[in-house]
Amino acid sequence: MNDIRTRRVHPGVLALAVTSFAIGVAEFVVVGILPxxxxxxxxxxxxxxxxxxLYALALAVGTPLVVLALARFPRKPVLLGLVxxxxxxNLLSAMxxxxxxxxxxxVVTAVAHGSFFAIGATVAAALAPRDQASRAIAIMFSGLTLAMVIGVPLGSILGNGMGWRLPFFAVAALAALALMATAWWLPPMPAPRVGxxxxxxxxxxQPSILAMMCVTILGFGSSFAAFTFITPILTGLTGFSSTAASVLLVVFGAATLVGNLAxxxxxxxxxxxxxxxxxxxxLGATLAVIGLSLSHPLPMVVMLFIWGVLAFGMSPGVQAAMLETAERDAPQAVDFASGLNISSFNLGISLxxxxxGALVAHGHLGLTPWAGVISVVxxxxxxxxxxxxxxxxxAIGGMA
Structure with missing residues (x-):
């Protein structure tokens, strides 16, 4: 596919980013409308x-299975079907x-989400020069993080003000736009050669594949003991109103976009x-400072931004790391390994x-950032x- 590799961003990567925006809203808008x-x-x-x-767990279990089932089919129709x-x-959720x-x-949304990112990451890398694979993946993931800036806060405001079902209908409409973008911009791509x-x-x-999965689970998942309950943290512990908490999700979302691209x-x-x-x-240091700042509004605003930069700044690196590891140690299973890493992102979220949730159930909402410190260490x-x-x-290669 060298003929479609250019130094400029391929429009197909932008189509993947459009879909990842819709996916980002679907996954994380629940956080803002949980109460x-x-x-x-x-x-x-x-x-x-x-x-x-459970969304994350369904995604983690279903993604590798769906990726295996779709491994021998051309990439474009597979991605269109997943969208x-x-x-x-999302329509089922809304109704x-x-x-x-x-x-x-x-659960239905989650399985499609994970498979799209697993296959889409390999497509994004294929549409870029080899030394720009991390950047192409970052651009694809930027749709996910842009959702944190715009989609999740807006969905939270609409969901809290006009009913929690409205954001899911909005995501379904975004998915329809993403379907058109994928059909228009993504070039036909043959099925990859797989074992x-x-x-x-x-x-x-492969020990290296399993180790990379552990890196992703513990590293990316470290933020979600606290982030899952960020709205009750901001309203119940820091003292913000629900409207202010929704607006502060914009701060976190803007940070995730900066972090992902950087x-x-x-x-x-x-x-x-x-x-x-x-x-x-x-990230470990940041979560520790957050744990000490829960009752102080101004420091929390600052730390929310730093947290978002670091929490999502690792995403392109861990995905590129898994692809590089798989290309070296499991070259006939690169898509499957990509799927395993998408599963790992979401096993981390589930963990x-x-x-x-266990801390919250026992009345220890304020300890959730410290669970993240332990995980990232x-x-x-x-x-x-x-x-x-x-x-x-x-060293062995140098001696050969």
Whole structure:
């Protein structure tokens, strides 16, 4: 596919970013309307929080299976089909009449979401020069982070003011636009050459693949013990109104956009291992400061921005790292490995929400940032192992 690789951003990457915007709104808008959902459906706040964690868990389990099933099909029709399923899941969520039907709609949405990102990341990388893969992935993910700036705060304001179903209808409309953008801008791409299913599943036996999954789970997931409950934190502990809390999601969202784009360039220039080591250290320190600042409004606003930059600044690096690792250690299962990493993002979200939910259920909302500190420090262990392994491989290569 060298004929479609150029130094400019390929419009197909922009089409992927449009879809990721819709996906970002769908995944995270629940955070801003969690109390409204809990009140309307008459469930507890921690159970409503499971709409975040179970979404992530469904995505984590379903993504590798769907990616395996679709591995031999051409990329464009596969992505179009996934966007259509995503749209249907949001319509089902919008029309749900109880917690169970809302959860079903979320599960359908989640499976399409994860598979789209797993396959879309490899497509974005294929549409860019090899040394610009991290940047192309960052541009694709920028739709996700732009959703944090515009879509999630707006959806939160609309959902709290006009009913929590409205944001889901809006996401379905965004998905229709994304479907048209994908059909128009994404070039036809043949199915990749893949090994037999057994060869792809063998990637799960690669220590480097498993270590990279642990890096993603612990590193990216570290933010979600607190972020899942950011609205009750801001209103119940810091003292902001619900409207002010919705507006403050704009601060966090703007930071995620800055972090994602800067993180892609950072990983490309510094190398993903060095970039992730630094980002994890800074994120751990930031979460600790947040844990100490919960009752102080002004410091919380500042720390929300820094938190967003660091939490999402790692996304391009960890995805590019998995692709590079898979190309070296499991070349017949790159799409599957990409799917495993998308699963890892969401296993991290699920783990964070589960830990955070347990703390909230026992009346310890203020301890949720400290759970994130422990998680991100733990992420340094598999990352250090991968670095040591890479140095050993380099030393052996140099002696050969």
């Amino acid at each position: 409204a959902i809990a009140g309307d459906l008459k469930v507890s706040l921690d159970r409503a929080g499971e709409l975040v964690g 259509a399923v995503f749209m249907a899941g 749900s009449v109880d917690y169970a039907s809302l959860l079903v709609g979320r 037999r299913m057994s060869a792809q599943l063998a990637a799960l036996g 993180g892609g360039r950072f990983a490309s220039s510094l190398g993903w291992q060095s970039a992730l080591r630094l980002l994890f250290a800074l 964070g929400e589960t830990v955070g 733990a992420a340094q262990v598999p990352l250090a192992w991968m670095g040591a392994r890479a140095r050993r491989a380099g």
